[in-house]
Amino acid sequence: xxxxxxxxxxxxxxxxxxxxxxxxxxxxxxxxxxxxxxxxxxxxxxxxxxxxxxxxxxxxxxxxxxxxxxxxxxxxxxxxxxxxxxxxxxxxxxxxxxxxxxxxxxxxxxxxxxxxxxxxxxxxxxxxxxxxxxxxxxxxxxxxxxxxxxxxxxxxxxxxxxxxxxxxxxxxxxxxxxxxxxxxxxxxxxxxxxxxxxxxxxxxxxxxxxxxxxxxxxxxxxxxxxxxxxxxxxxxxxxxxxxxxxxxxxxxxxxxxxxxxxxxxxxxxxxxxxxxxxxxxxxxxxxxxxxxxxxxxxxxxxxxxxxxxxxxxxxx
Amino acid sequence: xxxxxxxxxxxxxxxxxxxxxxxxxxxxxxxxxxxxxxxxxxxxxxxxxxxxxxxxxxxxxxxxxxxxxxxxxxxxxxxxxxxxxxxxxxxxxxxxxxxxxxxxxxxxxxxxxxxxxxxxxxxxxxxxxxxxxxxxxxxxxxxxxxxxxxxxxxxxxxxxxxxxxxxxxxxxxxxxxxxxxxxxxxxxxxxxxxxxxxxxxxxxxxxxxxxxxxxxxxxxxxxxxxxxxxxxxxxxxxxxxxxxxxxxxxxxxxxxxxxxxxxxxxxxxxxxxxxxxxxxxxxxxxxxxxxxxxxxxxxxxxxxxxxxxxxxxxxxxxxxxxxxxxxxxxxxxxxxxxxxxxxxxxxxxxxxxxxxxxxxxxxxxxxxxxxxxxxxxxxxxxxxxxxxxxxxxxxxxxxxxxxxxxxxxxxxxxxxxxxxxxxxxxxxxxxxxxxxxxx
Numbered sequence: 001x002x003x004x005x006x007x008x009x010x011x012x013x014x015x016x017x018x019x020x021x022x023x024x025x026x027x028x029x030x031x032x033x034x035x036x037x038x039x040x041x042x043x044x045x046x047x048x049x050x051x052x053x054x055x056x057x058x059x060x061x062x063x064x065x066x067x068x069x070x071x072x073x074x075x076x077x078x079x080x081x082x083x084x085x086x087x088x089x090x091x092x093x094x095x096x097x098x099x100x101x102x103x104x105x106x107x108x109x110x111x112x113x114x115x116x117x118x119x120x121x122x123x124x125x126x127x128x129x130x131x132x133x134x135x136x137x138x139x140x141x142x143x144x145x146x147x148x149x150x151x152x153x154x155x156x157x158x159x160x161x162x163x164x165x166x167x168x169x170x171x172x173x174x175x176x177x178x179x180x181x182x183x184x185x186x187x188x189x190x191x192x193x194x195x196x197x198x199x200x201x202x203x204x205x206x207x208x209x210x211x212x213x214x215x216x217x218x219x220x221x222x223x224x225x226x227x228x229x230x231x232x233x234x235x236x237x238x239x240x241x242x243x244x245x246x247x248x249x250x251x252x253x254x255x256x257x258x259x260x261x262x263x264x265x266x267x268x269x270x271x272x273x274x275x276x277x278x279x280x281x282x283x284x285x286x287x288x289x290x291x292x293x294x295x296x297x298x299x300x301x302x303x304x305x306x307x308x309x310x311x312x313x314x315x316x
Numbered sequence: 317x318x319x320x321x322x323x324x325x326x327x328x329x330x331x332x333x334x335x336x337x338x339x340x341x342x343x344x345x346x347x348x349x350x351x352x353x354x355x356x357x358x359x360x361x362x363x364x365x366x367x368x369x370x371x372x373x374x375x376x377x378x379x380x381x382x383x384x385x386x387x388x389x390x391x392x393x394x395x396x397x398x399x400x401x402x403x404x405x406x407x408x409x410x411x412x413x414x415x416x417x418x419x420x421x422x423x424x425x426x427x428x429x430x431x432x433x434x435x436x437x438x439x440x441x442x443x444x445x446x447x448x449x450x451x452x453x454x455x456x457x458x459x460x461x462x463x464x465x466x467x468x469x470x471x472x473x474x475x476x477x478x479x480x481x482x483x484x485x486x487x488x489x490x491x492x493x494x495x496x497x498x499x500x501x502x503x504x505x506x507x508x509x510x511x512x513x514x515x516x517x518x519x520x521x522x523x524x525x526x527x528x529x530x531x532x533x534x535x536x537x538x539x540x541x542x543x544x545x546x547x548x549x550x551x552x553x554x555x556x557x558x559x560x561x562x563x564x565x566x567x568x569x570x571x572x573x574x575x576x577x578x579x580x581x582x583x584x585x586x587x588x589x590x591x592x593x594x595x596x597x598x599x600x601x602x603x604x605x606x607x608x609x610x611x612x613x614x615x616x617x618x619x620x621x622x623x624x625x626x627x628x629x630x631x632x633x634x635x636x637x638x639x640x641x642x643x644x645x646x647x648x649x650x651x652x653x654x655x656x657x658x659x660x661x662x663x664x665x666x667x668x669x670x671x672x673x674x675x676x677x678x679x680x681x682x683x684x685x686x687x688x689x690x691x692x693x694x695x696x697x698x699x700x701x702x703x704x705x706x707x708x709x710x711x712x713x714x715x716x717x718x719x720x721x722x723x724x725x726x727x728x729x730x731x732x733x734x735x736x737x738x739x740x741x742x743x744x745x746x747x748x749x750x751x752x753x754x755x
Binding site: 026028034133134135138139151225235271272275276280 | 364365410411412414415416417418419421422423425426428429430441442443446447450451454455466468472512513514515517518521544
């Protein structure tokens with residue numbers, strides 16, 4: 001009953017967001033598309049965060065997803081958006097599955113640093129690849145939707161709807177995963193790995209799965225972002241990009257699946273607003289917001305909801 | 317029950333996030349029913365933070381500020397003496413270029429669609445120019461790039477709404493090679509140290525290509541690509557000290573250039589080989605007597621001390637120096653030149669009297685020839701969207717009596733001598749022996 005209520009709530013939110021597109025100005029739709037694409041990467045970080053792992057290299061999958069889309073378009077001329085997004089997710093998933101054998105053995109700072117190092121290897125390789133424009137990157141072919149090739153505002157609406165669709169499915173599946181046994185074991189693993197092992201459960205296996213889930217989500221996010229931006233460059237694999245995703249994860253908190261999406265949208269809106277109002281001091285605004293969040297909402301924006309609920313529960 | 321409430325709360329949180337963006341939106345609505353003399357709005361995008369801000373971003377932004385002020389006051393020399401653009405005052409909105417390609421594209425859309433600017437002038441990073449160009453075309457938004465160097469912008473695709481008055485970077489490397497070969501006729505060996513990213517790689521590729529054409533007997537010895545912002549070049553200096561090269565090409569800028577110059581001087585590298593700094597002009601006012609005498613200096617075109625001695629240059633360098641207490645460097649000149657070109661195009665398109673739209677301004681800008689603080693710009697490449705200019709290189713000397721940097725022994729190369737002819741890609745032009753160059 002509980003899950004049905006949140007499912008209905010999520011569905012209502014999704015429909016409202018999808019229907020709003022034609023009434024919103026185009027720049028807002030583009031901003032929301034990028035925010036919701038990045039939210040997938042954040043959702044992946046939330047999955048890892050629940051077992052107490054922070055990846056400072058999630059940009060690796062983001063970049064793989066983005067380059068998968070861009071290179072396919074460049075080499076083969078194939079531009080179907082949905083297939084390209086899936087390709088980005090699968091490509092990143094395969095990479096995550098193979099490096100997961102290594103990553104799943106590490107915890108805490110070692111996990112963070114190793115993931116960072118792996119993403120920086122990709123960055124280094126791309127920078128040295130002059131045929132792909134090195135740090136300048138190259139443009140992404142305009143995507144099509146099952147043979148339909150929209151332009152201008154239509155294109156941004158279609159990309160927005162595609163992003164919402166992928167987000168909805170990802171949120172649903174991750175929500176189900178959180179309620180599964182493997183998902184529910186996140187907190188016990190974080191608290192005491194050895195006890196979980198004594199229950200006869202392979203902790204590294206569970207973490208490996210989480211690395212793959214986070215990798216696939218990162219790839220999907222990168223693919224959607226690449227189509228929305230229309231350009232890819234090696235900066236997408238740079239550690240500051242990973243840092244940005246961790247920032248949003250801290251802002252959003254790991255309590256709810258929806259927090260990743262609201263947090264990402266709030267972050268993009270805040271950045272856009274700060275650049276608009278304080279062109280020379282916008283980074284300081286973002287930094288202050290992060291500091292205030294850590295000070296007053298250590299569990300992230302998501303904890304606002306649980307706090308409100310607790311307060312209501314106390315009142316008769 | 318509790319969860320239903322949770323869902324409501326989340327919906328509210330989502331709405332709040334959207335609402336956070338709304339105030340800016342209202343601002344636009346408030347401005348739309350504007351009076352007849354509504355100012356022309358320009359978006360000026362330049363690095364206001366990060367490593368490229370101090371050498372390029374801020375001088376570019378300041379150049380825009382001072383030029384637009386003078387234009388609005390109507391104090392610029394003729395033919396730029398009409399107030400603002402065609403009698404209408406110009407209002408600028410300054411935006412930071414720092415951030416990912418996603419940020420830059422989002423901010424560009426915000427300028428065009430939310431703030432409804434009439435044109436965007438800006439961008440220093442070639443990657444950002446490549447990312448913005450297709451969006452500008454899609455939105456049919458008039459955009460003038462002012463500093464980014466990659467020739468790919470108009471070579472990869474024809475553009476209708478994108479312009480670049482500043483010549484692309486090929487000219488810088490070809491000019492450097494021509495100057496070097498003219499000054500050192502018997503050169504047998506040269507080396508290069510460039511940052512390992514697109515700008516450094518492209519600069520070196522063009523330079524070595526031009527050298528192969530101009531001095532086929534000379535050999536490239538040490539080819540070094542330290543990482544961007546390495547800051548420490550001990551190993552590279554050691555390597556270069558083992559080389560018998562007579563010249564060293566570098567496209568380093570700002571921190572890396574200054575760091576390298578300090579570190580190599582301690583070990584006397586510049587006594588053994590002449591350094592060619594293709595962006596050296598942007599650092600001379602900070603390095604002063606620390607820049608070794610005899611260094612070959614370029615400024616990405618005829619800007620700063622390399623600019624021609626015309627009335628526009630005198631006017632621009634005076635108003636800039638008076639305001640900011642430091643002479644303008646090449647990004648300021650590129651910005652001034654771009655804005656003046658846009659102004660002329662606007663006025664040509666507005667000749668009928670009505671406010672011109674982006675298509676009319678673009679049609680007027682296409683193929684335009686105009687003269688500004690850094691001499692004549694001819695919009696001839698990229699189907700009339702990409703400008704070419706002459707370029708100049710010179711030799712650095714710190715004038716101890718006047719305590720001022722000087723560039724002497726200046727050689728000027730005509731635009732057609734250092735730029736590819738229309739319709740030929742820069743890389744191909746150099747590889748094929750720079751055919752058709754008129755020197």
